[in-house]
Amino acid sequence: MGELSFIGMGLHDENGLTLRGLDVAKNADTVYAEFYTSIMPGLSMDRLRRLVGKEIEILTRKDLEEDAERTIISKAEKERVALLIPGDPMSATTHVALLLSAKKHGIRTTVIHSASILTAVSGATGLEVYKFGRTVTIPSPKTSPVPESVYEFIVANKRIGLHTLALLDLEHGRLTIPEAIRILIKLESAKRTGLLTEEALMVALARVGAPDCLVRAAKARDLVKGDFGEPPWSIVLPSRLHFVEAEALQLLAGAPRELLEGRE
């Protein structure tokens, strides 16, 4: 009897795998991995292969979408197939579609969860996880028009006291933190809610979950000049801060005290 397991690799490198995930991968007949929905800068395929004890084939978007039926699914009908995915699996529609396709073929499926930037951001910044609203992705202007909806979602969150995690487009010509902030400021100058100006407090994050994770809270105008090293990158647009959150942004992200005053 076949099986298809979706295994989260968590953050940064192969050590983000859970003990459960490693065990399932070790017991699989075929192990695949994909890195197009996210990246894991510290991951070494050699170390990952040694950990799992077998060959690991890296799949492309095409393998997982157009070609899934005749490769992954038909294999998983006969044997145990494991698919290693950065972060917590099932964050991309592609994976959900593949899971549903497996179910329709009567294939047993398992999802092994691991860490995700969506909750890790809270540990990295000290901002309360229950005060985050909808997460947004800022697309690269190279492929998409300026995304007004992104601005509107952030503003809608802010207005009801919620922080926003903004992920930066990875797939189509990596969007940097300064580029993403400039996009938001440009939208602000068109929309003029006053909530995402150059004076607004923003938090830049790079390599969350890695030993050299960088978290910096400052005015947008200052972050635009920053260099944050290698991706993955993201930005947090904080709303009203509880005093513990304000203190956390000072201690964990170097926020200037005067930026936080009167915000609590």
Add this chain to the structure above:
Amino acid sequence: MGELSFIGMGLHDENGLTLRGLDVAKNADTVYAEFYTSIMPGLSMDRLRRLVGKEIEILTRKDLEEDAERTIISKAEKERVALLIPGDPMSATTHVALLLSAKKHGIRTTVIHSASILTAVSGATGLEVYKFGRTVTIPSPKTSPVPESVYEFIVANKRIGLHTLALLDLEHGRLTIPEAIRILIKLESAKRTGLLTEEALMVALARVGAPDCLVRAAKARDLVKGDFGEPPWSIVLPSRLHFVEAEALQLLAGAPRELLEGRE
């Protein structure tokens, strides 16, 4: 030089630890664990001690709050201390406060992330992780008055097309799924937005991340009669569904087709 590491244990049992987390715990001089912010029904302290290779002291809320300065912090000034926490650490204000206190004492701190129900819920239901709004916790009516704000947050999410994850109070006399749904329906009959009636589609979840994880999508009036086995429990209040989400709720959660029609 001392150090304080916050290590997420992920979901269900000790195998939710990441390889990185296990490694840090093995290298610590003192290892603590706490289970009052969440529970891990499959976890065995014996197996956890064997994995980590040393004694593990279980801390109470009092240990982590009132007594933290003179126990955890003073120890972490001199040696490597690891604190094992269910889920992704730093979801509770207690942990953030402890991290900030360590920083103020000049103690090196590390956060090792793992899986959290906040993103695992998306893998379990097939609902898009980017379409979840703010998460709420439904308190037990044994200790708190009926929480109108919970109802308002859910309705605010629904109105802008966002799903809500509602966690159920664990600490003060476990709130069951039927009890939580009855609280919401009672609030609906006072508030009358029409969004959380007995006819509303809801998703009941038990033991997410465990092999016997249960996910059931049905009308509130049917879930109220259900038995979902052991905790942890939670509820999802879906908003508008994309057709892949509707299909996922049928295949993964047994949602009746007629409930989903016209919702896309």
